[in-house]
Amino acid sequence: MNVFSVLVDQDEVIKVLTAAAFESKKEFKSGQKMTNSWLFTGPAGSGRSNSAIAFAAALVCPNNGCADCADCNSIATGSHADVEIVRTEGLSIKVDEIRDLMIRASWAPSVANYRVIVIEDADRLTDSAANALLKIIEEPGLRTIWLLCAPTIADVLPTIRSRCRHLLLRMPSKNTIAKLLIERDHINQELATSVARVSQGHIGIAKHLAFSEKSRNNRLELLKLIPTLKNLNSAYKAAEILLTFAKNQAEADIESNNEFELAKLKQFWGSTGSKLAIGGAKAVKELEKQQKVKTTRQIRDYIDRALLDLASFYRDVLLSQSELSSHFINTELSKEILKMSNEVPRVKILLKIESILRARSNLARNAAPLLTMEALMCELL
Numbered sequence: 001m002n003v004f005s006v007l008v009d010q011d012e013v014i015k016v017l018t019a020a021a022f023e024s025k026k027e028f029k030s031g032q033k034m035t036n037s038w039l040f041t042g043p044a045g046s047g048r049s050n051s052a053i054a055f056a057a058a059l060v061c062p063n064n065g066c067a068d069c070a071d072c073n074s075i076a077t078g079s080h081a082d083v084e085i086v087r088t089e090g091l092s093i094k095v096d097e098i099r100d101l102m103i104r105a106s107w108a109p110s111v112a113n114y115r116v117i118v119i120e121d122a123d124r125l126t127d128s129a130a131n132a133l134l135k136i137i138e139e140p141g142l143r144t145i146w147l148l149c150a151p152t153i154a155d156v157l158p159t160i161r162s163r164c165r166h167l168l169l170r171m172p173s174k175n176t177i178a179k180l181l182i183e184r185d186h187i188n189q190e191l192a193t194s195v196a197r198v199s200q201g202h203i204g205i206a207k208h209l210a211f212s213e214k215s216r217n218n219r220l221e222l223l224k225l226i227p228t229l230k231n232l233n234s235a236y237k238a239a240e241i242l243l244t245f246a247k248n249q250a251e252a253d254i255e256s257n258n259e260f261e262l263a264k265l266k267q268f269w270g271s272t273g274s275k276l277a278i279g280g281a282k283a284v285k286e287l288e289k290q291q292k293v294k295t296t297r298q299i300r301d302y303i304d305r306a307l308l309d310l311a312s313f314y315r316d317v318l319l320s321q322s323e324l325s326s327h328f329i330n331t332e333l334s335k336e337i338l339k340m341s342n343e344v345p346r347v348k349i350l351l352k353i354e355s356i357l358r359a360r361s362n363l364a365r366n367a368a369p370l371l372t373m374e375a376l377m378c379e380l381l
Contacts, residue, residue: 042169045202
């Protein structure tokens with residue numbers, strides 16, 4: 001049992017990171033296994049952030065990531081003095097954030113051999129932020145390690161990725177995910193198998209669906225919208241329903257946390273009734289602004305996930321047309337899938353999948369969600 005035990009179906013990645021961690025402790029390094037800049041890529045749910053954090057623990061732990069010492073435990077709680085994990089709850093990471101980070105990265109490690117910086121969403125760096133980061137990655141300090149995470153290598157500037165050692169994580173199999181849910185989370189076998197299948201390899205989504213019957217029902221209701229797309233009226237209605245689901249899920253996820261953050265902030269500023277200490281009102285306003293940005297990001301993430309689910313329906317239609325129904329993701333909708341496979345030509349199904357992928361791309365470029373969804377549903381008629 002060590003820090004890499006949290007990674008699922010990533011044997012090759014674990015082998016590389018373990019060897020690098022061992023070499024990092026040597027006085028004389030060959031440079032073949034250990035480097036100062038790393039790039040972790042892989043599909044959502046593959047565990048790229050978990051891999052980077054586990055590697056950070058292995059670098060600062062005297063025992064290469066034993067998972068039991070004070071260093072490993074403090075990283076697990078996000079409180080290690082020499083490991084900084086950069087997470088963004090907004091739509092992008094701006095240049096001012098990177099400049100502040102560069103200052104902290106230049107500090108010497110306080111208790112470990114290295115200072116480790118993990119950027120979980122390197123694909124969300126603005127152009128100016130990426131260029132600022134490039135400057136320090138080109139000439140990193142001897143005791144500073146940069147661990148960047150992104151969905152694909154193409155999501156990072158060529159000049160940055162050329163200076164990083166690249167590790168590609170694969171998507172865990174549905175059988176492995178089901179086994180994990182059964183053994184770790186004590187989910188019954190039937191439910192674990194079902195959510196592992198519909199999660200499309202995303203461990204976090206599988207766990208969320210396993211514990212939320214409402215989310216499972218919402219997903220099924222969204223997929224049932226596809227057969228109802230007959231005219232413009234039904235297309236606009238489907239777009240509205242999809243956005244409503246996304247907003248409700250996002251607000252439900254973060255509402256209690258937002259209230260807790262506001263209460264703590266007001267307590268810090270000495271709230272007595274409706275009055276705050278000087279400067280408190282400005283701090284509350286800034287927090288509310290950040291929470292609004294966080295909600296926007298969460299809504300877009302839920303829309304993106306819904307689009308992947310819609311694409312999985314059309315994928316199943318293609319499989320049905322190829323007489324491979326045993327590989328369906330959405331077995332609950334087999335009747336609807338079979339009906340569409342008999343009525344809609346393969347080329348039109350491929351065009352519908354292409355439209356969904358284009359909508360995802362447009363959303364990633366900050367397109368208006370409502371207009372994007374309405375346009376997509378019209379294309380899916």
